[in-house]
Amino acid sequence: MQMTVEELRILEGKEGSLKKRALELIVAYAEALGALRLCKISKAHLYAGAHQYLRIRALEGLDPDQIISKMHFCSDERMILNDVACFAQTDAGPMDPDQWSKLGFSFNEATFNDLFLCRYLHAGIHLIGTCAPYLTGFIPLMGEHYVSTESHAVTLMNSIWGACANADGIEIAFCSAFCGFTPYWGNHVPEQRKATHLIQIDWTPSSIHDWDALGYAIGRKAPAFCTPLLTGNFPKVDINRLRACFAAMAASSGVEMCHILGHTPEALTREMATGNNKVESDVISEKEISEVFDLLGCRGGEVCFVSLGCPHFSIEQIKEVSQSLSGRKIHPRVEFQVWTAAAIKSISDRCGYTDEIEKAGGNLVCGSCPLLTGKFPDDGQYGLLFDSAKQANYVRSKVRGKVHYGTARECVEAAVSGVFNPGS
């Protein structure tokens, strides 16, 4: 692999042991992929905090520095995080760092998480804490190389802005952030971003929920190494619809880039999206959408937990929830959560939306989601309801109770009545 003088200097340890170790792993990753060189990144979005995968028995007794060294940098040598090499901010964490007690975390659990957050802050990483970094200003432009640990954010920022990243993984993203480089491979290379599959959508998605279900259906059909080009009638497409679509798609597939004919900048024409390469074709119709609802639970039933906000809600989505809860009360059995980024919650507080949700008995919480907190009632008797295929998809593997999948409006109605009634 071709190395620059700057990269060789880092590998010789002249810029410290942390940067050296980070680059060693990036070089190993590049060699595994068959990349011929590295490229510089300008932004990093990082899955930071005392997450569940770090709270395993084998790591008990280790301090945060030792855990970070072992699990981010694969090193038994103690690495102290310093001087992140580019603009960096945190992804969603394991809890709301302010409202942790409302979620059922103990003081010790919150303190342990804070110890991790202090390390990242010390290294220069902004503690923003959202899976939707573009809501708070993380907007890489066309051709800009970045890393992100949130799979849907990678698909979204690659597809609708033409930015360049792969869904590498948590460790590799940390290594890139601290050495400043990633392999020039995959979505970083213009020729490798072309569509491989033409997917005709014979169904017209309208609501955000339609797009969520469509994304999951596309992902179920997408084979490994697939970059889809979607064609069809998409009259109301906007960013809230696309982020729901890409979150669901990233949960059911390995897709990291998705062209939409006439809507995304690298797919203004079919020839532009495919590069005139031969592509395979597939069709998605109402049948595949119905299968998603059947699979993720749409038959209704009594619920004890309702969660909205995957990906983290935008301010207009929070406003809609607060308006539909005005003057109403959440059912006493139901725990109702709406998830967003802390910056968006500040706006919601100012606009009075948070107050409206809290007066009804719900919580506007930040920086995490049920999948990452792992805190939800689950006695097996009552179900759990989500407006997101991504949450429903993952959480159903972790609970005894039935998981349901409904629209945001159906979720609010279920939170008030205690019963999920599809079509309400």
Place this chain on the structure above:
Amino acid sequence: MRKGIERKMGDIVIRGRGVISGKAEGPALVFKTSVQGNCAFDLETGEIIQKGHPLEGQNIANTIIILEGGRGSAGWSCRLHSTVVSGVGPKAMIFPKLDSRTAAASVVAGVPVVTDLDQNPFQVIETGDWLKVDGDAGVIEVNKVPK
């Protein structure tokens, strides 16, 4: 050494590119459908917990896994990494081709990995076959288990 499948006393040899060095042997666990990057494995036991997956209830501990590619979540590598740290991860991994998720997992798991194979492993290897993986030479020896 000729390319392709070599049959020697009932064994099959697959050649490819060694990605992560080292040698390991163990029973094959063939994932005809890949697993998602979150809620796929119990991180303490290695049990496959992904609801509805064809291998739900089986265990990756001390097996040699054969997978097409990663899907679902950029947390694919870190959770596989946790199973290895917990001592319940795979002993080696085989991928016909690497994508970003599986390449990252290969580097951080540190167990022998072979890719870019000269044969389709899903046609040659069945769950339970005894495999010897050489991550330096890029060679997989398949010992069929009598049915």
